[in-house]
Amino acid sequence: MKKTERTGVFYTPESFRKERTMVKKAATVFVCQECGNESPKWVGQCICGAWNTMLEEKVMPAPTEDKRRRSAQDRRSIAVKLSEVRSGAQSRIDTKIGELNRVLGGGLVRGSLTLVSGEPGIGKSTLIIQAASNIAEEGQPVLYVTGEESTEQVKMRADRVCKGKQGNLYLMAETNMENIIDAASELLPCFIVIDSIQTMYSADLESAPGSVSQVRACANELMRIGKVKDIPVFIVAHVTKSGDLAGPKIIEHLVDCVLNFTGERNQEIRILRAYKNRFGTTSEVGAFEMAEEGLLEIENLSGSFLEGMEDGAEGSIATAVYEGTRPLLLEVQALTSPTNIGFARRSAIGVEIQRLNMILAVLERKAGISLVDQDVYVNIVGGLKPEGTSTDLAVALAIYSTAKRVCCTKKTLAIGEIGLTGDLRSVQNGEKIVKEAVRMGFERIILPQKNVNRISGLGGEIRLIGIKSLAEAIKVI
Ligand SMILES: Nc1ncnc2c1ncn2[C@@H]1O[C@H](COP(=O)(O)OP(=O)(O)OP(=O)(O)O)[C@@H](O)[C@H]1O
Numbered sequence: 042m043k044k045t046e047r048t049g050v051f052y053t054p055e056s057f058r059k060e061r062t063m064v065k066k067a068a069t070v071f072v073c074q075e076c077g078n079e080s081p082k083w084v085g086q087c088i089c090g091a092w093n094t095m096l097e098e099k100v101m102p103a104p105t106e107d108k109r110r111r112s113a114q115d116r117r118s119i120a121v122k123l124s125e126v127r128s129g130a131q132s133r134i135d136t137k138i139g140e141l142n143r144v145l146g147g148g149l150v151r152g153s154l155t156l157v158s159g160e161p162g163i164g165k166s167t168l169i170i171q172a173a174s175n176i177a178e179e180g181q182p183v184l185y186v187t188g189e190e191s192t193e194q195v196k197m198r199a200d201r202v203c204k205g206k207q208g209n210l211y212l213m214a215e216t217n218m219e220n221i222i223d224a225a226s227e228l229l230p231c232f233i234v235i236d237s238i239q240t241m242y243s244a245d246l247e248s249a250p251g252s253v254s255q256v257r258a259c260a261n262e263l264m265r266i267g268k269v270k271d272i273p274v275f276i277v278a279h280v281t282k283s284g285d286l287a288g289p290k291i292i293e294h295l296v297d298c299v300l301n302f303t304g305e306r307n308q309e310i311r312i313l314r315a316y317k318n319r320f321g322t323t324s325e326v327g328a329f330e331m332a333e334e335g336l337l338e339i340e341n342l343s344g345s346f347l348e349g350m351e352d353g354a355e356g357s358i359a360t361a362v363y364e365g366t367r368p369l370l371l372e373v374q375a376l377t378s379p380t381n382i383g384f385a386r387r388s389a390i391g392v393e394i395q396r397l398n399m400i401l402a403v404l405e406r407k408a409g410i411s412l413v414d415q416d417v418y419v420n421i422v423g424g425l426k427p428e429g430t431s432t433d434l435a436v437a438l439a440i441y442s443t444a445k446r447v448c449c450t451k452k453t454l455a456i457g458e459i460g461l462t463g464d465l466r467s468v469q470n471g472e473k474i475v476k477e478a479v480r481m482g483f484e485r486i487i488l489p490q491k492n493v494n495r496i497s498g499l500g501g502e503i504r505l506i507g508i509k510s511l512a513e514a515i516k517v518i
C-alpha cells in the first residue's frame with residue numbers, strides 16, 4: 042500500500058510505531074493534541090483516530106546527569122506501611138459555596154489537583170475567585186495567578202463578587218511557571234488558582250504556551266508543589282468547540298478531579314458537574330445562577346427548571362432524575378411536524394439521539410403511532426443533560442402527546458425506563474423522587490408498578506399510578 046506524506050489515510054499503526062523511534066533523533070516532532078502521540082512527520086490522522094490534531098513542537102534535550110540526579114533527590118520518598126499513613130478524610134477545606142463543596146465530594150481536599158473547564162465566558166473565573174476569597178477570609182493566604190487578565194481586571198471582578206473578603210487574597214499576573222512555583226514556595230498559600238493552564242509556560246521547554254508539552258510540564262510542576270506542600274490547586278482549562286478539553290487529554294489522567302461548567306448563554310442557570318473525582322461521586326451536580334453579585338447558589342433547582350411550564354400544553358410533561366444525592370424535577374418538551382425533505386429528522390437536546398431513536402421505535406411498535414414522515418424534536422428544558430434512563434417514559438409520553446394532540450396536565454409527572462419490549466423498569470430512589478414531587482405540588486405520578494409497591498405512607502393529595510408497560514401509560518394520559 043502506498044504511503045502518502047500529507048495525509049494519514051494509509052498510515053498504519055505499525056508504520057507509526059516504527060517511525061516513532063526516529064523521533065528521538067529529529068529536531069522537531071509532531072504531537073497529537075488529543076492523545077499526546079508523537080510522529081517524526083506530519084500526518085492527517087493520528088493513530089488515536091483524531092484528524093488534523095498534529096502540531097509541530099521542538100524536541101526537548103535529554104536532561105543532563107546532574108539535573109537528573111538533582112530532581113531525583115527533590116522527589117525522594119520512602120515506603121511506609123499503609124496502616125501508618127495519615128488518612129486525608131478529615132482535611133477538607135470548606136469553600137463556603139455549598140454547591141461547589143457538593144460536587145467536590147464534601148469540600149476541597151488538601152493537596153488535590155482540580156481541573157475546571159468550560160466554554161469562554163461561562164463564569165469559571167467568577168466561581169473560583171468567589172471560592173478563593175471565601176477561603177482567604179479564614180485567615181490563611183490564597184494565591185490567585187492570572188495569565189489571561191491583568192490584576193486590575195481581576196480586582197474589578199473581585200470588587201463586584203466578593204466585597205470585603207479580599208484581605209488574604211494574593212494576586213499575581215504571571216505566566217512563567219518557575220516564577221509561580223517560587224512565589225508559591227515563599228507565600229505558602231492554603232489554596233492556589235491557575236487561570237488558565239493554556240497561558241502558562243515553563244522556560245525549560247522551547248514550545249509555545251498551550252502546546253501539549255508545555256501544558257503537561259506545567260501541570261506536572263503544579264502537581265508536585267501541591268502534593269509536596271499539601272496545597273489544593275485549581276487549574277482553569279479551555280474547551281474546544283466540540284466541548285473537549287483543549288490540549289492533551291493526558292492532564293485529565295494526571296489531576297484528581299475534572300469539573301465541567303456548562304450552561305446556556307442566554308439563560309442564567311449554570312451547572313457544575315464532576316467528570317472525574319478521586320474523592321467523591323461523579324453523579325453530583327451543582328447549580329448556580331449568574332447575577333450582578335456573582336454566581337448565586339440555587340437551592341430549589343427543581344423549582345427553577347419547572348418555572349416556565351405551561352398548564353395543559355401539548356407535548357410537555359414533567360419528569361425527574363436522581364442526580365448524586367438529590368432528586369431533580371425537569372420538564373420534557375417534544376414537537377413533531379411533517380417532514381419536507383426525503384427522510385424524517387430526529388433532533389434532541391439533553392437526550393442521547395440513540396436513546397431517542399429507541400424510544401421512537403418502541404412507540405411505533407407498541408403504541409401504534411407512525412412517525413416515519415414526521416420530524417421529531419425533543420428538549421429537556423434548562424440545559425441539563427441528565428444521566429440515567431428515568432426520563433424515558435416522559436420522553437415517550439411527550440412525543441405521543443404532541444403527535445396525537447392530547448394534553449398532559451401540568452400536575453402530572455412521569456418516570457420510568459422503557460425496555461425494547463415496551464415494558465417499564467423501575468427507577469432507583471423512586472421514593473425520594475416522589476417525595477420531591479409532592480413537595481413541588483404534583484398531583485399525579487405515573488411510575489413503574491414495582492416502585493409503587495415499595496412506597497408507603499405518603500398521604501395527602503397525591504395519586505400514584507403504577508403501570509407495567511408503555512401502552513398502559515398511554516391509556517392513562
Ligand atoms: N456586571 C455583571 N452582571 C452580571 N453578569 C456579569 C457581569 N459581569 C460579567 N458577568 C457575567 O460573567 C461572565 C464572565 O465570567 P468569567 O469571566 O468568570 O468567565 P470565564 O469562564 O472565566 O471566561 P474566560 O473563558 O474568558 O476566562 C459573563 O459572560 C457574564 O455572564
Ligand SMILES: [Mg+2]
Pocket residue numbers: 165166167189236
Ligand atoms: Mg476567566
